[in-house]
Amino acid sequence: MQIHGFQLNIQTVPDTTVYRRQLGIPDELASCQTAQAGPYALEGPVPARDVIDLLRHQPDIIGLINPAKEAQPPKAKSNNNSTGSTAQRTYILHKNGQATALHPN
Known part of the structure; x- marks a missing residue:
């Protein structure tokens, strides 16, 4: 992120649950790290390109998630018929708690 111009304030904590919940990230969408960029949650x-686009467009959402634990999070809706690829994908976390693919194709 730093090579893309972001200034980071990194804090290592034993459990990010409290922080995730404060940011509005449901427990079932938890991943390996939790961050905040402006008003947005990042999980x-x-x-970096997705965070840059997020900050540029400033949509009315909770934030973005990229669940490292699984290929597609629970509640995610996508038009993509996956062939079992393990490639990670970024999802939009909407204010209603639903997650949809940021780049569906």
């Missing part, structure tokens, strides 16, 4: 290894 998991969200690519």
